[in-house]
Amino acid sequence: MGEMIVVQDLVKNYGEFCAVNHVSFTVPEGRIFGFLGPNGAGKTTTIKMLTTVLDPTSGSIRVNGHDPTRDQKQVRRSFGIVFQDPSLDDELTAYENMDLHGILYGVPRSERHKRIEALVDFVGLGERKKDLVKTYSGGMKRRLEVARALLHTPRILFLDEPTIGLDPQTRNHIWGYIQQLSKDEGVTVFFTTHYMDEADRVANEVAVIDHGKIVAQDTPAALKERTKCGNLEDAFIALTGHAIREEEANAVDRMRMMGRAWRGGGRR
């Protein structure tokens, strides 16, 4: 088994502010890798660089053997992603969202249809596939996003806080699909979460990032032992401290808040 993600000495500066500070880590193929850290620690910035949407200031990245800054298309074909925020088109049906994704990723028509059917069944949305996504609950949208991310048979699945705001039932379902996928197809999973119990349960290995630096990388069991804590949450706090982090809202966050206030709805 090779290394699916190799990050060496990665740096991202925004002006004076250093969001990611000389980070190095590797993720072996087929692993479920948890990337943990407080708000503003640099998790999402790192994912953006791994997934070709942000160029690093310095350092090197290999995803499935390709460099995201140079071989964008190869890297993009290698991974599926579930973003922190929803990214479906509400005005299209679930099937149409999947189909659009398949076409963008060049999945041939015959294969596309079969895989869409199999995947919507896999996440338990077979019955609702012809409904507009705007009629879906938050949990259903998330499950659809997981299904969509798998449509082009990626080697790596990126999940940026995939279970945020979901009830325990849905969270269990989603992790169930992901663990099954990892076992059956050997897909490498790279995820972030604030739910330490989840990370403890599903991750083969975790890295803890704080203030843009990796402060620990090991199996959850080894981290608990090293910090002499009974659970991963205590170990996490022992490693990153008690101070609450403030994150500056960007323009999109502000707009989203405004939209939410107008629509009077919840998170999605």
Next chain:
Amino acid sequence: MKAIYILCLRQLKRYVRSPARIIGSLGQPILFLVALGFGLRAMFARAGQGNYISFLSPGIISMAILFNAVFSGIEILWDRQFGFLKETLVAPVSRTEIVLGRMLGGAIVAFVQGLIVFVICLIAGFRIVSSTHVPLAIFFMFMIALLFAGIGTVFGSVLQDMQGFPLIMNFLIMPLFFFSGAIFAVAGLPRALKILLRLNPLSYGVDGLRGALINQFAFGLTTDLVVVTLLTALLLAIGSYFFSKIQL
């Protein structure tokens, strides 16, 4: 190529599924057509200028296309807010394909809205002089749609949130419409306004459309064709450039 097709199709589906938007965006053109068209008709006729509804209609059709095309570009902001933009930007297709699909889809939507307004104008008393020039009129309508989908894409890519939208409406889109010759003729205007009209891309679209339909040109068919075609190509390129610079 398939990416262009599917993103274009997506916009058409969204359009067809939103009757509120279809009807809502007809409001302003109808208001202008009725208030100005019928309000000034008698005065226009008394001044010996003929049928004002026929003069005004190409301007109103252009207005409907202008508003819808610019709005289709601003929709990038919506897709940013609701997250769909990210889905397209991490896909293994070039940004040029994505933005061309978007602009084409937006232009077709604006064009169809223009056709609906065209029919409304005919009902209101718009008389086409020569029906052999209808294909030419259709060409100008589609060019106006593409041109302003390009301009809308620039703003949709540059703006960070919806706060800037009223600014663009009031200080760019409304002046573009009022100073395009859509509601009055170029001849007899003060010099400063004439220059303003000459600098406005929409003027050439309106003039070409009016010329094709009622055979009254202010700038001449060749000028209109050349200017509109070149500007459309230029704006599609500029729109694509700004879209390619979007950072998530």
